[in-house]
Amino acid sequence: MALEPSSQWSDAGDGMLTVPVQSFRKVAEHLKNDAGFDYLRSLTGVDWGEDGLGCVYHLENTATGENIALRTSSTARENAALPSVHDLWKGADLNEREAYDYLGIKFIGHPDLRRLYLRDDWKGYPLRKDYDPSWNGIPEDNEETNDDAPSYEVTGDGSFILKRHPLFEDDEYVINIGPQHPATHGVLRFRVSLEGEIIRKLDVHCGYIHRGIEKMCESMTYPQTLGLTDRLDYLGAMQNRHALCMCIEKAMGLQVSDRIQYIRTIMDELQRIDSHLLFASCLAQDMGALEVFFLGFRDREKVLDILEQTTGGRLIQTYNTIGGVQADIHPDFVKKTKAFISYMRPKLEEYHEIFTGNVIAQTRLKGTGVLSREDAISFGATGGTGRASGWACDVRKRHPYGVYDKVDFKEITFTEGDCFARYMVRMKEIEESMNIIEQLIDSIPEGEYQMKVRPLIKLPEGSWYSAVEGSRGEFGVYLESRGDKSPYRLKFRSTGLPLVSCIDTITRGAKIADLIAIGGTLDYVVPDIDR
Amino acid sequence: MKRNVNIKSMKYEDFNDNEYIEQMLKELRDNGTNVIVGCLDSVIEWGRSNSLWPLTFATSCCGIEFMAIGAARYDFARFGFEVARASPRQADFIMVAGTITYKMAPVLKRLYDQMADPKYVVATGGCAISGGPFKKSYHVVCGVDKILPVDVYIPGCPPRPEAMLYGLMQLQRKVKAQRFLGGINKGISEKEYERLMTADINKENGKDDYDESGLA
Numbered sequence: 226m227a228l229e230p231s232s233q234w235s236d237a238g239d240g241m242l243t244v245p246v247q248s249f250r251k252v253a254e255h256l257k258n259d260a261g262f263d264y265l266r267s268l269t270g271v272d273w274g275e276d277g278l279g280c281v282y283h284l285e286n287t288a289t290g291e292n293i294a295l296r297t298s299s300t301a302r303e304n305a306a307l308p309s310v311h312d313l314w315k316g317a318d319l320n321e322r323e324a325y326d327y328l329g330i331k332f333i334g335h336p337d338l339r340r341l342y343l344r345d346d347w348k349g350y351p352l353r354k355d356y357d358p359s360w361n362g363i364p365e366d367n368e369e370t371n372d373d374a375p376s377y378e379v380t381g382d383g384s385f386i387l388k389r390h391p392l393f394e395d396d397e398y399v400i401n402i403g404p405q406h407p408a409t410h411g412v413l414r415f416r417v418s419l420e421g422e423i424i425r426k427l428d429v430h431c432g433y434i435h436r437g438i439e440k441m442c443e444s445m446t447y448p449q450t451l452g453l454t455d456r457l458d459y460l461g462a463m464q465n466r467h468a469l470c471m472c473i474e475k476a477m478g479l480q481v482s483d484r485i486q487y488i489r490t491i492m493d494e495l496q497r498i499d500s501h502l503l504f505a506s507c508l509a510q511d512m513g514a515l516e517v518f519f520l521g522f523r524d525r526e527k528v529l530d531i532l533e534q535t536t537g538g539r540l541i542q543t544y545n546t547i548g549g550v551q552a553d554i555h556p557d558f559v560k561k562t563k564a565f566i567s568y569m570r571p572k573l574e575e576y577h578e579i580f581t582g583n584v585i586a587q588t589r590l591k592g593t594g595v596l597s598r599e600d601a602i603s604f605g606a607t608g609g610t611g612r613a614s615g616w617a618c619d620v621r622k623r624h625p626y627g628v629y630d631k632v633d634f635k636e637i638t639f640t641e642g643d644c645f646a647r648y649m650v651r652m653k654e655i656e657e658s659m660n661i662i663e664q665l666i667d668s669i670p671e672g673e674y675q676m677k678v679r680p681l682i683k684l685p686e687g688s689w690y691s692a693v694e695g696s697r698g699e700f701g702v703y704l705e706s707r708g709d710k711s712p713y714r715l716k717f718r719s720t721g722l723p724l725v726s727c728i729d730t731i732t733r734g735a736k737i738a739d740l741i742a743i744g745g746t747l748d749y750v751v752p753d754i755d756r
Numbered sequence: 757m758k759r760n761v762n763i764k765s766m767k768y769e770d771f772n773d774n775e776y777i778e779q780m781l782k783e784l785r786d787n788g789t790n791v792i793v794g795c796l797d798s799v800i801e802w803g804r805s806n807s808l809w810p811l812t813f814a815t816s817c818c819g820i821e822f823m824a825i826g827a828a829r830y831d832f833a834r835f836g837f838e839v840a841r842a843s844p845r846q847a848d849f850i851m852v853a854g855t856i857t858y859k860m861a862p863v864l865k866r867l868y869d870q871m872a873d874p875k876y877v878v879a880t881g882g883c884a885i886s887g888g889p890f891k892k893s894y895h896v897v898c899g900v901d902k903i904l905p906v907d908v909y910i911p912g913c914p915p916r917p918e919a920m921l922y923g924l925m926q927l928q929r930k931v932k933a934q935r936f937l938g939g940i941n942k943g944i945s946e947k948e949y950e951r952l953m954t955a956d957i958n959k960e961n962g963k964d965d966y967d968e969s970g971l972a
Contacts, residue, residue, distance in 0.1 A: 343895070344859055351894050358894045363902065367862045404863055407812045407842045411819070412860060433860045434815045437893035444892070452889060459817040503820070522827030540820055540914055752816040752855075 238476065238687025238706075241281070241294040249297040250308040253282075257313040261286045262293065264602050265314035267690065267718040269703050270324030272353045273298055278305040278328050281703065283690055287602055287616070290623060294690065299330070306379065309335040316605035319429075319726040327352035327439075331385065337374035337392070342432030342755055345371050352440055370416075392428055393418050400737075404433045408511045408741045411751030413725065415740070422737045427729045431722075435755040442715040447473055447682045448547060450715060455541045457717060458753035460500040461696035463492045465717075466545040471626060472691035472702040473547050476684040483628075484672035485549050490627035491562070491665055492532070492544065493693070494658040498569070499528040500696035501651040501658075508648065508745035509580050512589060517580045524572055531561050547682060549675030562666055566659045573655060581652070590645035594731045594743035597642060604730075605723040608698025609654065610747055612638045613646035620694040632664045644739075647746035683710050695720045697748050717756055721749035761929040763805060765835050771929070780933050793937050804848075805931040806836040808876075808924070811847035813867065815854030818881040818914040822853045830917040837924060844868075849876035849927065852904070853914075855883035855890055856897045868904050874936070876927055879906045880920065882913040889913065 232244045232252070244252050256262040266283040273279060279298025285291065299305040309332035311318045321332045322341040329350040332338060340347065345368070348360040373389040380386060393399050393416075403414035412433035418426040438457065442450040454469050455462040467489050474481060506521025529539045535555045536542035544551050580586050596606065601614040611618040619636045621629040637653040639646035684706040692701035701718030724747045732740055761777055762768050771777075814822055825832045832838060841847045844867045856864055868877065879900050882888025887898030900906060907930055910923035 342859075356894070361858065361894065363858055363861050363897055365862065367866060368859070404860065405813060405844075405867055412815050412863075433857060433863065434855060435857055435859065435895050436855055436890045437895045438890075441890065441893050456817055456889065459820060519828050522824060523829070526824075526827075526829050539916065540817055 237685075238689045239294060241296055241688060244295055244297045246279075246297050246299050246307060249295075250310075252295070253308075253310050253313055256284060256293070256295075257310075261288055262291070263287055263314075265310075265316045265320075265605055266292075266692070266699065267701050267703055267716065268317055268320035268324065269714070269716040270328045270330060270352065271296075271298075271705065271714045272328055274354060276300065278302060278330050278353075280307060280324055280330070281688070281705075282310075283701070283703070285623075287618075294688075304331070304385065305329065306331040306333050306377070306385070308333050311335055314605070315600065315603040315730075316723050316726060319431075319722055323722075326350070329353070331377045333377055333379050333385075336376050336390070338376055339371070339374060340432075342435035344368050344432075351437060356440075392416075393426070397425070402740070404430075408744060409751075410507065410744065410749065413749075413751050413754070415728075417732075417737065417740070419737060424732045424735050424737060424740065427732050427740075429725050429728060431725065431751075431755050433755070434752045436752070438756050439715055439717065442712055444711060446710050447684070447712070448680070450712065451546065452543060454717070455543055456752065457756060458695060458697070458700070458720060458750045459540055460503055460750055461496060461700065461720070461753075462540065462542050463489075463496040463544060464693045464695040465700055466543070467493060467627075468691055468693040468695075468700050468702045470545045470547055471693065472689050472704050473682070473684065475691055476687065476689045476704060476706060477547075477678075477682065479548050479676060479678070481548055481676055482672040482674075483670045484674055485676070486628045487665055487669045488550055488554060488674065489545060490629065490632075491662055491669075492542075492550075493627065494661050495528055495532060495562070497658045497696050498655050499525055499532075501655050502528070504651050504748045505576060505580070505648075508742075508748075509586075511741050511745045512586065514580055514583070514586065517576065520572075520575060520579070524569060527565050527568065531558065531565060534558065534561065546675065546678075548678040549673070551675075553674040554669070559666055559669070562662060566663060569655075569659060573652070576652065581649075587645070589739070589742050590643065590648055590746070592643050592645075593735055593739045594644045594647075594746065595642045596727060596731045598640075600727060600730060601642070604727040606698070606727050607723065608695070608720060608748075609647055609650040610698070610724055610727075612636070613650045614642035615640040618699070620692050620699050624692060626691075626693060628665065629661075632661050634661050634664075644742050644746040647748070651748070681710055683708060684712075692718065697721065697750065697753075698723070719753050719756060721751070721754035724749045725754055761932045763925060763928045763932065765928075766925055771926070773926075777929055777933060780930075797935050797937050800936045801932045801934065804874075804936070805928040807839070808837055808848045808927065808931065809839045809841050809846065810837055811844050811850045811867070811871070812840045812842045813850055813853065815856065815860065816883070818853035818884070821914045821917055821920060822851060822880070825917045825920050830921065832921060832924065835921070835924065835928070844870040845872060847871055848874075849878055849907075850904075851878045851880050852884040852900045852906075853880045855888070856900050856903075857895045858897065859895070861897050861903050864900070865903050874934075876907045876931070877904045878908045878910060878923060878927060880910045880912075880923070881915055882911065885909050885911060 262284040264285040264287050269281040277298040277300035282295045326340040372392045378386045397418045399418050403409045404412040414430035416428040438453045454465040502521045502525045506518040509517030536544040596614045598615045601611045601616045607618045634657050686708045688705040690703045692699050698720035703716040705714040707713045884900045890896040908923050908927045
């Protein structure tokens, strides 16, 4: 690379640029400010053993669609430190906290380097290869709330200074919402500083459902890792699994048959309809409109019936496999899917009549929780949230996979960026998903539904990144292999983490009651955030 | 006095584990029951078993199926479970739907402690029963019975709504088999309560949670 002569390009897998840690900050600034790489797709902390601890950054230029992967590492294991890039890409804020939590990498200049998922009294860093699970047990005491934000600075002689800043001032009125709260959609916790009923600041606590999936994957064979993806974002089970299968197939150099591509695409879209219906139900229920909850679940059951007939599962389908799908589609699949679409189209009107046009819903949703386009890109808030802010971020258009390049569909975007736009994007996407299915359902080609794959899969050395458009944004898989039968590092780019990282920005100045509508329309799934 | 565990929603012989419940009844009957107290008991148990209120609590996938049984197709309102309460103070049972992690465990324990007696725990799904697919994780509690006393286990990943309803009916039968008066609702004496409270305050760690006067 011209800018930094000491960086090295490696061709293994997708290709990656290794930048020495001393010049990393300069390269990052150049990429962001001059080369237009404004979207940080994914930030992965990795323990490279003797090569030290470091991070992999996947960047995209949203204007040109260019992609680049960078890596940098620090060889000092005890005092690993990398320069922070939280000021270049806002999405790096929580991601760097995650890398610190997993690996103990200190990000110099990060203003708030607390652990993200684990408790403050956690011993060790779980994703290091030398971590021993016996260091920690089930805690008996409640967690102390620590409102000090530590940050690290480096002095001239190379030692670190730890500085602490209070998150909230003493005279601030701070209330706690969650982890057990019906409107947080799971076990997410907010600490909210209020002035009257206006939100001044919001601090997110994650990790109440952190299951350590990424570490578990490192000791599993590739086919075994598939099972865990369904349980990340269970409303995007098909798509998550699709992403991991795609990534492994890419690494194997396996081309799957057209039939498999068609089936996977149709299944992804059915899953999306299911998820968006649940989104509408939950949003309405959180806002007090219980009827829509029943409508959503009534229609959702129809989708689940179709999925269940073929896959055998209602919520967790475990359907995609490496090089295919678990079973061929049921003989009634085509007929039932068509019947569902002709049933669903008129039913959507019902939602609009009851909820969309409702004066209370309109007043509560319109104009609240505005996320600007720049912020959406900077945070990496993809999916319906990004598209509601006018960012055309659909992976199905940006990096077509499956058979999305053969179908004609609109990418729904709005410009308002408020709660109502986020709601409408998803309602319109249900229609688009039905359009996609209609174009494909009659032309599923003949062929095999499972390619021949050996039961024990070994991938060559290298690293790969694949992404699909999940139900709520870009779901990416970063896979690093050292030639073994299990991955060296497997990272799932969470669709929900960017969504909760922008919640502080968009709730400032909003009323506390709006937080429920904002959280509802952001549509995060907590196990997907915490992984 | 004969006690029975028949519930109106499902026939007695359709349950799979009647030996277990008969054993339980036999133990309860061994000492005999006063006719008046027994009759009163039956009425109370009838009422309780038909209006068990769940706590709105879900951590992951099973929570979506829990919502599904609240919706129209499976509709657990038919059996008296429909009033899902967001506050543990008003709930009769907690359905642990989903994985419990180390960070969540004290919170769950606290929720359980906040519930009023008599209270029940239903472990729903593989994760709550044994850690399920996340058994080898560094952050997952392998079975919620490590921290709470569990009354009913519902296996599945996630369990089908029908399985959840079956499990909840088992809970109804369990409630019917119990003796409210002099049994499960015995409570604790004022002295015992005081002792527990002081023990909590004078604990070694976390003293600063309370103020010194002990009034907190």
